[in-house]
Amino acid sequence: xxxxxxxxxxxIYEALQRLRRMRVVPFDVPGHKRGRGNAELTEFxxxxxxxxxxxxxxPLDNLCHPVSVIREAEELAAEAFGAANAFFMVGGxxxxxxxxxxxxxxxxxxxxxxxxxxxxxxxxxILTGAVPVYVDPDVNSTLGIALGMSPEQVEQxxxxxxxxxxxxxxxxxxxxxxxDLRRITELAHSHGMLVLVDEAHGTHFYFGDGFPxxxxxxxxxxxxxxxxxxxxxxxxxxxxxxGKNVNADYMRQVINxxxxxxxxxxxxxxxxxxxxxxxxHGREIFSETVRMAEYxxxxxxxxxxxxxxxxxxxxxxxxxxxxxxxxxxxTLPVGLAGIEVYDLLRDEYDIQIEFxxxxxILAYISVGDRERDxxxxxxxxxEIKRRxxxxxxxxxxxxxxxxxxxxxxxxxxxSQKEQLPLSETAGRVCTEFVMCYPPGIPILAPGELITPExxxxxxxxKEKGCQMTGTEDINIENINVMKNGGQHGALVY
Amino acid sequence: MELWFTERHxxxxxxxxxxxxxxxxGNSEFQRIDVFSSKEFGRFLTLDGYMMLTEKDEFIYHEMxxxxxxxxxxxxxNILVIGAGDGGVVRELTRYPSVETIDLVEIDELVVEVxxxxxxxxxxxxxDERVNICYEDGVxxxxxxxxxxxxxxxxxxxxxxPGEGLFTKEFYGSCFxxxxxxxxxxxxxxxxxxxxxxxxxxxxxxxxxxxFPISRVYQAHIPTYPSGHWLFGFASxxxxxxxxxxxxxxxxxxxxxxxxxxQLHAGAFALPNYxxxxxxxxx
Numbered sequence: 001x002x003x004x005x006x007x008x009x010x011x012i013y014e015a016l017q018r019l020r021r022m023r024v025v026p027f028d029v030p031g032h033k034r035g036r037g038n039a040e041l042t043e044f045x046x047x048x049x050x051x052x053x054x055x056x057x058x059p060l061d062n063l064c065h066p067v068s069v070i071r072e073a074e075e076l077a078a079e080a081f082g083a084a085n086a087f088f089m090v091g092g093x094x095x096x097x098x099x100x101x102x103x104x105x106x107x108x109x110x111x112x113x114x115x116x117x118x119x120x121x122x123x124x125x126i127l128t129g130a131v132p133v134y135v136d137p138d139v140n141s142t143l144g145i146a147l148g149m150s151p152e153q154v155e156q157x158x159x160x161x162x163x164x165x166x167x168x169x170x171x172x173x174x175x176x177x178x179x180d181l182r183r184i185t186e187l188a189h190s191h192g193m194l195v196l197v198d199e200a201h202g203t204h205f206y207f208g209d210g211f212p213x214x215x216x217x218x219x220x221x222x223x224x225x226x227x228x229x230x231x232x233x234x235x236x237x238x239x240x241x242x243g244k245n246v247n248a249d250y251m252r253q254v255i256n257x258x259x260x261x262x263x264x265x266x267x268x269x270x271x272x273x274x275x276x277x278x279x280x281h282g283r284e285i286f287s288e289t290v291r292m293a294e295y296x297x298x299x300x301x302x303x304x305x306x307x308x309x310x311x312x313x314x315x316x317x318x319x320x321x322x323x324x325x326x327x328x329x330x331t332l333p334v335g336l337a338g339i340e341v342y343d344l345l346r347d348e349y350d351i352q353i354e355f356x357x358x359x360x361i362l363a364y365i366s367v368g369d370r371e372r373d374x375x376x377x378x379x380x381x382x383e384i385k386r387r388x389x390x391x392x393x394x395x396x397x398x399x400x401x402x403x404x405x406x407x408x409x410x411x412x413x414x415s416q417k418e419q420l421p422l423s424e425t426a427g428r429v430c431t432e433f434v435m436c437y438p439p440g441i442p443i444l445a446p447g448e449l450i451t452p453e454x455x456x457x458x459x460x461x462k463e464k465g466c467q468m469t470g471t472e473d474i475n476i477e478n479i480n481v482m483k484n485g486g487q488h489g490a491l492v493y
Numbered sequence: 494m495e496l497w498f499t500e501r502h503x504x505x506x507x508x509x510x511x512x513x514x515x516x517x518x519g520n521s522e523f524q525r526i527d528v529f530s531s532k533e534f535g536r537f538l539t540l541d542g543y544m545m546l547t548e549k550d551e552f553i554y555h556e557m558x559x560x561x562x563x564x565x566x567x568x569x570x571n572i573l574v575i576g577a578g579d580g581g582v583v584r585e586l587t588r589y590p591s592v593e594t595i596d597l598v599e600i601d602e603l604v605v606e607v608x609x610x611x612x613x614x615x616x617x618x619x620x621d622e623r624v625n626i627c628y629e630d631g632v633x634x635x636x637x638x639x640x641x642x643x644x645x646x647x648x649x650x651x652x653x654x655p656g657e658g659l660f661t662k663e664f665y666g667s668c669f670x671x672x673x674x675x676x677x678x679x680x681x682x683x684x685x686x687x688x689x690x691x692x693x694x695x696x697x698x699x700x701x702x703x704x705f706p707i708s709r710v711y712q713a714h715i716p717t718y719p720s721g722h723w724l725f726g727f728a729s730x731x732x733x734x735x736x737x738x739x740x741x742x743x744x745x746x747x748x749x750x751x752x753x754x755x756q757l758h759a760g761a762f763a764l765p766n767y768x769x770x771x772x773x774x775x776x
Contacts, residue, residue, distance in 0.1 A: 350661075372655065378633075382663075
């Protein structure tokens with residue numbers, strides 16, 4: 001059978017349809033019994049949706065131990081993504097990222113990673129006890145955003161840490177920036193290290209034309225792919241892809257350590273159907289997405305002030321490639337922080353974008369967008385500049401502060417701690433995360449030293465209206481730090 | 494045999510016109526376009542099944558959306574019309590000798606073509622030499638304009654479908670920017686009667702109030718629109734629609750109108766209490 005013919009199948013979806021036709025009487029969970037037991041929820045979500053919310057059973061297979069339709073669907077997904085194996089994930093890409101780190105690292109193992117990783121990666125370090133070796137990403141000083149890792153930086157990190165178990169790459173970043181994945185993979189493999197790629201924002205690379213290289217094509221060992229972002233599946237559904245040197249059966253055991261035993265068939269079928277759609281139509285879908293993003297970029301750049309950046313940033317190193325389907329806009333020249341533009345778009349113009357940070361906004365463009373909505377976004381940005389723009393003199397630009405790692409994340413997280421007001425924490429070791437969400441990249445992670453510069457940054461971000469998360473204190477006024485001996489008098493900064 | 498055109502005015506109310514025959518049906522990139530002929534209303538145009546105009550009552554709508562701002566502005570020379578591919582607004586505008594340019598921005602070229610062919614009553618003046626037609630999304634067109642027009646007439650369809658961008662704050666803000674310091678914007682402002690229309694009306698009024706220093710609403714009776722009770726928005730940078738209105742001057746022009754007249758101009762801004770309350774709620 002030809003590949004396209006095979007990819008027309010959607011085994012989980014088809015099994016759910018067969019089940020519906022069989023009119024099986026449910027004396028199993030879920031207790032809403034195809035929605036009949038919860039009228040209000042069924043009215044809200046629809047009868048079809050509720051009747052697909054079923055439990056694992058013989059005709060539907062079981063995600064913890066797939067032998068029939070799920071296995072078949074996973075094989076089709078692997079084929080579509082050019083992977084040796086693929087797993088359906090129902091705990092978000094977070095669980096895919098954690099699983100690949102837990103697969104690669106044991107307690108005490110070193111893992112090389114850029115500091116601008118998603119919190120899920122550092123969470124995995126707390127779970128495994130692995131120790132991070134951070135590669136400081138280059139920072140684009142104009143845009144204030146962290147970039148990719150250059151092969152030279154990775155090579156240096158490998159030299160300094162020859163026994164590291166794995167290298168993790170964040171590719172593309174939230175902003176669309178890619179590293180030289182092929183070269184990094186060669187370097188890592190020649191030193192016996194696994195390559196794990198957080199490819200949450202790169203689903204479309206596998207199906208569209210002219211996108212940066214995918215993790216699987218670059219020869220990486222594992223990749224976590226957020227199908228629910230550009231792939232069109234339901235929120236929380238994701239894929240974990242594996243290369244030929246990964247023991248998939250052991251990986252499944254690792255996943256089962258933390259994954260639910262009641263995987264949602266809404267999520268599973270959404271992955272199955274979306275994989276089919278992308279395999280068959282991905283090329284047209286993503287060329288349309290890129291066309292809309294390019295159009296919006298040129299219109300936004302013609303407003304003046306705003307800078308919607310793209311592949312002109314490519315520098316052969318820390319910006320090896322750029323994802324042109326991304327619409328990231330630098331806002332500081334109009335005198336507004338990204339987060340302020342983000343808030344104005346929602347409060348004044350009923351437009352919700354993906355995120356705003358200190359200097360940038362990101363509008364997520366997909367095949368679901370309509371021309372007229374793109375026009376609204378552009379016009380709203382023009383209006384925001386006209387009505388709210390001011391001189392950009394007093395804007396704090398930088399987005400990335402080089403962290404000082406004092407303890408392993410796990411050690412810090414489980415240490416004796418005390419809670420101090422933010423202003424009194426300089427010089428102490430943080431035991432929790434502080435971050436803006438989205439994008440969910442930590443300003444502070446457990447085990448890192450708190451500096452006056454970081455305190456100032458947190459204050460500024462709060463003042464500008466960033467949604468801060470991570471600390472035990474829900475108001476982010478106090479931070480947990482290590483007790484006794486947490487004071488690192490020896491460290492000078 | 495009986496053939497009827499039916500539009501749902503609410504999920505529970507239908508409005509029907511007996512159709513003599515269908516003159517045109519086609520799909521553009523944006524919408525379905527139909528033209529019917531009927532005994533009672535003459536020819537009528539529908540977009541996606543929604544009534545746009547009938548030959549019998551279009552004069553009410555087109556006179557009221559055009560003459561009210563044109564009579565208030567002392568020297569309207571450069572006019573922008575958004576939507577209105579049927580040509581009705583342009584027909585009324587071309588009657589003013591003072592008008593130098595009329596820019597018509599219509600998203601759907603097929604609406605203009607179909608109107609020219611089947612609706613000569615409204616499309617008759619689209620070839621006037623002052624008229625310049627641009628086929629573009631109005632939201633996009635207006636973004637590039639600054640200090641350019643005396644009067645902007647927004648003859649939109651409903652706040653869903655291809656016209657929904659014309660009910661947004663970014664659009665009204667762009668109109669403000671596109672108008673000269675004494676410019677006036679008038680828009681199709683939906684109906685206050687049925688709940689869903691009323692909510693759209695309030696939403697759009699709120700956004701206009703936030704965008705212009707002067708924002709008033711006036712009414713007309715249009716039998717083929719839902720409830721028949723229809724509103725227009727008058728938004729202005731300088732002139733008040735009634736206090737700055739020079740009735741004698743307009744009368745001097747000697748334009749023959751069938752609905753609009755100077756007494757009605759002032760009276761149209763007197764609204765029923767329930768409508769005033771709805772407007773106040775969002776002001």
